[in-house]
Amino acid sequence: MQYPQPIAKLIEGFTRLPGIGPKTASRLAFHVIDMKEDDVLEFAKALVHAKRDLTYCSQCHNITDTDPCYICNDSHRDKSVVCVLQESRDVIAVEKMREYTGLYHVLHGAISPMDGIGPEDIKVPELIKRLQDDTIQEVIIATNPTIEGEATAMYMSRLIKPTGIKVTRLAHGLPVGGDLEYADEVTLSKAIEGRREL
Amino acid sequence: MQYPQPIAKLIEGFTRLPGIGPKTASRLAFHVIDMKEDDVLEFAKALVHAKRDLTYCSQCHNITDTDPCYICNDSHRDKSVVCVLQESRDVIAVEKMREYTGLYHVLHGAISPMDGIGPEDIKVPELIKRLQDDTIQEVIIATNPTIEGEATAMYMSRLIKPTGIKVTRLAHGLPVGGDLEYADEVTLSKAIEGRREL
Numbered sequence: 001m002q003y004p005q006p007i008a009k010l011i012e013g014f015t016r017l018p019g020i021g022p023k024t025a026s027r028l029a030f031h032v033i034d035m036k037e038d039d040v041l042e043f044a045k046a047l048v049h050a051k052r053d054l055t056y057c058s059q060c061h062n063i064t065d066t067d068p069c070y071i072c073n074d075s076h077r078d079k080s081v082v083c084v085l086q087e088s089r090d091v092i093a094v095e096k097m098r099e100y101t102g103l104y105h106v107l108h109g110a111i112s113p114m115d116g117i118g119p120e121d122i123k124v125p126e127l128i129k130r131l132q133d134d135t136i137q138e139v140i141i142a143t144n145p146t147i148e149g150e151a152t153a154m155y156m157s158r159l160i161k162p163t164g165i166k167v168t169r170l171a172h173g174l175p176v177g178g179d180l181e182y183a184d185e186v187t188l189s190k191a192i193e194g195r196r197e198l
Numbered sequence: 199m200q201y202p203q204p205i206a207k208l209i210e211g212f213t214r215l216p217g218i219g220p221k222t223a224s225r226l227a228f229h230v231i232d233m234k235e236d237d238v239l240e241f242a243k244a245l246v247h248a249k250r251d252l253t254y255c256s257q258c259h260n261i262t263d264t265d266p267c268y269i270c271n272d273s274h275r276d277k278s279v280v281c282v283l284q285e286s287r288d289v290i291a292v293e294k295m296r297e298y299t300g301l302y303h304v305l306h307g308a309i310s311p312m313d314g315i316g317p318e319d320i321k322v323p324e325l326i327k328r329l330q331d332d333t334i335q336e337v338i339i340a341t342n343p344t345i346e347g348e349a350t351a352m353y354m355s356r357l358i359k360p361t362g363i364k365v366t367r368l369a370h371g372l373p374v375g376g377d378l379e380y381a382d383e384v385t386l387s388k389a390i391e392g393r394r395e396l
């Protein structure tokens with residue numbers, strides 16, 4: 001037996017989203033049928049608008065509905081520092097901290113030879129081009145603390161350092177509020193390596 | 199910092215779905231932005247169509263795009279047996295078995311005094327009305343093996359039995375392929391209670 005066509009199509013649509021299997025998809029689809037029609041219409045519109053109205057900032061490559069994005073456009077931000085991130089979502093994480101006032105550069109990925117992703121496939125060349133401008137004095141590399149993120153950080157640092165621009169990397173160590181007992185060996189060894197005098 | 203308006207709206211839309219928190223919602227929203235525009239349009243259409251084109255069968259209350267639904271309409275099905283289920287999704291589960299050839303009755307819930315849901319709030323009166331027809335000879339109650347499902351089964355059985363119609367309930371016991379060691383006490387006790395001679 002098959003679901004009626006309209007619900008089968010909706011389930012298929014949900015299944016295409018990441019992390020949603022057939023069971024969850026059918027649960028979501030049935031939920032949609034029980035929603036108010038206006039809410040469903042609004043959600044459908046939000047999908048289309050998000051796809052159509054969003055673009056990437058031509059300067060920092062962050063996702064935006066204006067170009068340049070409002071961060072690049074903000075005259076109060078410190079234009080001498082650029083924080084390099086893997087994804088647009090990471091910008092939100094840093095912004096939430098409310099302490100960083102510099103600019104961003106979103107790579108949209110990390111170097112991963114295993115997956116055939118080289119520096120040219122992510123926004124590394126665009127970063128190098130941005131740095132030719134004299135205003136940038138520090139590049140904070142905040143790629144993920146994973147093998148790919150570290151490789152990307154190393155690659156960029158080797159590329160940028162000769163230009164005299166300061167290159168920094170976020171500290172590795174124990175997460176605040178974490179338990180030493182549950183820290184993995186690599187994190188612990190990084191935390192010891194990066195220890196500071198009190 | 200806020201997300202650009204179009205993505206914030208989409209995240210909000212995803213958050214309204216069951217089991218999707220803010221983190222998953224933002225992951226899904228960013229995925230949508232990376233999808234092909236055609237695929238997004240199709241998904242948006244599927245949402246609206248599922249909401250607009252689906253209705254409930256006036257006989258069995260299963261979700262359908264035709265009324266009566268194609269099961270009620272199928273002349274090959276055994277019209278003397280009705281399987282009573284809590285949700286439309288359960289119909290799919292039973293149909294997948296490919297052994298049941300009778301009709302269905304979807305209650306859209308279970309009796310739950312704690313939540314203020316009585317027999318009148320689910321499709322119990324509609325079932326009783328259906329049974330006034332002489333064709334139905336057996337009612338298989340396949341509500342969930344939960345407190346609410348059991349209460350609903352007991353309530354309906356007391357209501358139907360006096361009419362002389364056979365009322366049966368799905369067997370409780372160990373799931374096939376399961377491990378005795380991991381069976382909970384209640385299931386195990388039900389399995390012993392329902393043991394059969396070999």
